[in-house]
Amino acid sequence: MRVARNCGPSVTIEQVAADFGVHAMTLWKWMRRADIDDGTKTGTNSQESAELREARRRIKLLKQENEVLRRAAA
Template sequence: MPKPYPEEFREDVVRVARNRGPGVTVEQVAKDFGVHPMTLWKWMRRADIDDEAKPGITSQESTELREARQRIKLLEQENEVLRRAAALEILWIVLGQWSASDGQEDPGKLLDTAFAAFSTPGAIRWTLRCSSSSSQPNTRATIRQVVRLLERRPAPA
């Protein structure tokens, strides 16, 4: 990708193009400065929007929007990590209590107890991703499915 032109250069070229004399085209101004005519047209359109001569999103607003989207994405990732950590904590509690009972306790009952300690009523559907691999996008297991696997496992002798 070509290196972007400095902002000061862009402003100078746009100023010259706006103040061009009669009979001088934008294409001629662009050629004089060594830029493509379409690039100069885009710069002029952007300058009109930034000067509020035309409606649109200004460069400053665009930058703020991009930063806000990045921040939202980061917060969503942090939220996902915390959600998974809480789900893993519940799973560890259930596994610990189940193994402490030598497999005699009902894992479903232990799971309900663990959920009651960590969640509000109605929010007991925590999900763990088993694989983040793009080749298996639908590989998901709920804690209840993990408990069902524990129930099928033979008790230690």
């Protein structure tokens, strides 16, 4: 991403992406994610996203366990 950010005005993101063998949209997404992780743009950073995924997985598991207990008590 440093290459894409530091390239001159005559070099496009599409050219940089082609040089690295990735699609231009992939490079744009990586740059946006890096900006969010660096705090230069607003959004949910990678660490927060991972924590949210883990919390949602844990909530789903707890709901399943709760349902099993509810059925056993009935």
